[in-house]
Amino acid sequence: MNSVLKYSFYEMIRSRWLFIYTGFYLLVSVALIMLSGDSTKVLISLSNITLGITPMVGILFGTNYYYNSREFIQLLLCQPISRWKIFSAFYMGLAIALCLSIIVGIGLPLTFMGIFKSGNVSLFFILIAMACMLSIIFSLLAFLIAVKFDNKVKGLSIAVLLWLFFAIIYDGLVLLTLLVLKDYPLDKLTISLMLANPIDLARVLILLKLDISAMMGYTGAVLSKFIGKSLGSLLIVLSLLLWTLIPLGILRKILNSKDF
Amino acid sequence: MIEIKQLQKKYHKLVVLKGIDLDISGRGVIALLGPNGSGKTTLIKCILGMVLPSGGQIFFNGENIKGKNEYRNDIDYLPQIAQFPENLSAIEIIELMKSFKQGETREKALIELFGLERELEKKMMNLSGGNRQKINLVIALMHDSPVIILDEPSTGLDPLSITRLKSFLRNESNRGKLILLTTHIMSLAEGMAEKVIFLLDGRIRFNGMMTELLDMQGGQDLESSIAQLLDNETV
Numbered sequence: 254m255n256s257v258l259k260y261s262f263y264e265m266i267r268s269r270w271l272f273i274y275t276g277f278y279l280l281v282s283v284a285l286i287m288l289s290g291d292s293t294k295v296l297i298s299l300s301n302i303t304l305g306i307t308p309m310v311g312i313l314f315g316t317n318y319y320y321n322s323r324e325f326i327q328l329l330l331c332q333p334i335s336r337w338k339i340f341s342a343f344y345m346g347l348a349i350a351l352c353l354s355i356i357v358g359i360g361l362p363l364t365f366m367g368i369f370k371s372g373n374v375s376l377f378f379i380l381i382a383m384a385c386m387l388s389i390i391f392s393l394l395a396f397l398i399a400v401k402f403d404n405k406v407k408g409l410s411i412a413v414l415l416w417l418f419f420a421i422i423y424d425g426l427v428l429l430t431l432l433v434l435k436d437y438p439l440d441k442l443t444i445s446l447m448l449a450n451p452i453d454l455a456r457v458l459i460l461l462k463l464d465i466s467a468m469m470g471y472t473g474a475v476l477s478k479f480i481g482k483s484l485g486s487l488l489i490v491l492s493l494l495l496w497t498l499i500p501l502g503i504l505r506k507i508l509n510s511k512d513f
Numbered sequence: 514m515i516e517i518k519q520l521q522k523k524y525h526k527l528v529v530l531k532g533i534d535l536d537i538s539g540r541g542v543i544a545l546l547g548p549n550g551s552g553k554t555t556l557i558k559c560i561l562g563m564v565l566p567s568g569g570q571i572f573f574n575g576e577n578i579k580g581k582n583e584y585r586n587d588i589d590y591l592p593q594i595a596q597f598p599e600n601l602s603a604i605e606i607i608e609l610m611k612s613f614k615q616g617e618t619r620e621k622a623l624i625e626l627f628g629l630e631r632e633l634e635k636k637m638m639n640l641s642g643g644n645r646q647k648i649n650l651v652i653a654l655m656h657d658s659p660v661i662i663l664d665e666p667s668t669g670l671d672p673l674s675i676t677r678l679k680s681f682l683r684n685e686s687n688r689g690k691l692i693l694l695t696t697h698i699m700s701l702a703e704g705m706a707e708k709v710i711f712l713l714d715g716r717i718r719f720n721g722m723m724t725e726l727l728d729m730q731g732g733q734d735l736e737s738s739i740a741q742l743l744d745n746e747t748v
Contacts, residue, residue: 256612260601267600324596328652331561331592332613333585512524513563 254338257329261346265318271354274310278303278358286362292371293463296380299359300459303384308391308452309416311351315395316412318347320405327513336508344396351388356381379462383455386493390451391416393500400507423450443475448492458489514538514574514660514691515560521568522555522715529555531715532569542682542692544702544723546739547712553695554593556712557662561590586614589656593664595649599638603629603648606637610652620655626677627651642669650678654685661685661692667701679705703735711739713746 265271281302285295319326322343329339360381368377395412402408427446431439447453461482520533529552537543547553558564560571562578562585570577573584597606611618624630627647632640640648646669654661661682667675682705686692696702702709709726711719719726719742723735730738 256609260598260605260609263605264598264600322596322598324592324594325598327563328590328592328595328610329613330563331585331588331590332610333582334613335582510565512565513558 254334254342257334257339257342258346261343262349264322265346265350266353268350270314271350274314274351275354275358277306278355279362282359282362286366292363292366292368292373293376295363295366296373296376297463300380300383300456303355303359303380304387304452304456304459305420307351307355307384307387308420311388311391312395312398312412312416313409314351315347315392316399316408319343319396319399320408330513336511337505340396340400340504340508344393347396348389348392351392352385355384355388359384376459376462379459383459386497387451387455390493390496390500393497393504397500397504397507400504400511419450419452423453440475444488448488451493451496454489454492454496458486461486461489516572516575517556517560517569518572519569520556520559520566520571522552522559522564523567529715530559530566533715533717535710535717535720537691537693537710540689540691541686541708542694542706543708543710544706545693545695545710545712546699546702548743551712552715553712554664557590557664557693557695560662561585561588587658588660588662589653589658591649591653591661591663591666593668595645597637597645597648600636602634602636603640603644604633606648607633607651607655611655614656614658617657618655619657620651623651623655623681626681627674643671643674646670647674654681659690661690663692663694663696665696666694667696667698675701699734699736699739709735711742713743718742718746 282295282299285298289295289298326339326343330336332339363377368374394415398411398415399408402411427443430446431443434442447457515535515537517533517535517537520530520535521528522530533552533556545553545556555564559566560573560578562582570579572578573587576584578584601609607620611620624633627650629644629647629651632644632648637645637648650666653663663682666678670678679701682692682694692705694702694706703723706723709719709721709723710717711726726742727735727738730741
């Protein structure tokens with residue numbers, strides 16, 4: 254399993270798309286630092302960008318990576334090693350490489366900017382952690398889609414739709430639901446709806462740390478008011494973990510019954 | 514060595530394998546033949562555990578293979594289409610594939626046999642189709658396992674490499690190995706195999722010695738014998 258992980262990681266870090274992805278974050282981070290010397294402003298701008306980009310890159314990169322590696326994965330499946338070990342090693346190689354891109358692309362410029370001497374160290378770590386978490390979750394969803402659908406066009410279309418749903422459509426649907434049900438108590442519903450979207454979870458966790466009520470949005474405000482920041486943060490982290498564990502469980506179930 | 518009992522495979526309504534009973538044992542080269550869509554690759558994939566049977570059982574050395582991986586230690590497999598990670602070098606791919614099985618490997622001899630010494634450090638994306646297939650062969654044959662399954666091994670190979678491959682496989686057969694070969698090139702099957710399994714429409718239509726098939730059909734060579742067999746079945 255370790256050798257599959259090692260070579261899957263090597264394959265990823267030599268990919269020009271990963272270079273472009275890392276370069277993009279480097280460029281954006283340096284540009285934001287040059288435009289505004291204030292670390293808080295830089296972190297807020299970066300959080301807006303990463304919350305949009307990381308899920309998209311994770312899901313598109315993941316589906317493409319699986320489809321391009323499909324024949325090689327089939328060759329690995331003929332070796333005396335379980336399907337689960339092969340897929341988890343392949344997936345981990347992808348997820349680690351994506352996280353490394355974020356750490357290098359955002360972490361390096363901010364370190365040179367002196368983020369560790371500012372009062373925003375914990376926010377910086379939360380931003381990096383959430384961007385990595387979203388990469389892990391969405392690349393896992395990508396694997397799930399690609400394993401389920403053998404047709405590449407179908408798989409990629411579903412991946413794009415899923416990203417669109419979580420990044421854009423979902424918030425609209427939530428607002429619409431809240432508007433329709435405005436005469437009822439909505440606290441629990443609001444929190445439940447937030448838990449069902451990993452991008453919202455990451456956004457609210459960053460904003461809870463920022464403590465900017467104007468930017469927290471309705472969900473963040475409800476969470477902060479009714480559960481409290483510490484318990485709310487814990488709930489978010491647990492939910493994000495579930496967003497990893499549940500797709501992993503589904504992937505394992507699909508793998509056990511799939512023909513390759 | 515490989516015993517198959519009432520093997521069935523359905524993909525939704527399409528029945529690909531319709532109750533295959535087969536005993537593949539002993540040594541030598543066995544040609545698994547049949548027209549496109551006859552179920553050859555599905556049968557091989559069932560043996561390798563890549564495709565899960567809808568019914569029936571497969572035993573390897575007396576043990577049911579269902580849910581098991583270890584038995585694949587004793588099988589070397591060459592897939593028809595070899596696609597490798599583009600950004601890895603040939604030697605990295607070989608090292609990766611070496612890590613799965615224990616025991617001595619003989620990749621150096623195979624690299625020399627196929628003249629790949631200069632290609633090893635190149636990334637897979639920079640190798641020609643023929644050289645990729647040669648790397649595929651090195652990977653498939655380097656473990657010295659008792660059973661070798663080859664799916665269209667001559668695809669993309671130059672005549673010299675085909676000759677070397679044939680000679681290598683004959684030698685392996687003489688060493689007591691069991692080689693299961695699928696190919697559409699009848700001259701390759703005729704020159705290599707002592708036994709023939711002929712699949713048509715998910716069923717075994719012939720399972721016996723090559724000479725027996727040639728005598729039975731009265732054909733001059735394997736190609737005309739297979740053509741006659743197909744003619745008889747479709748009439």
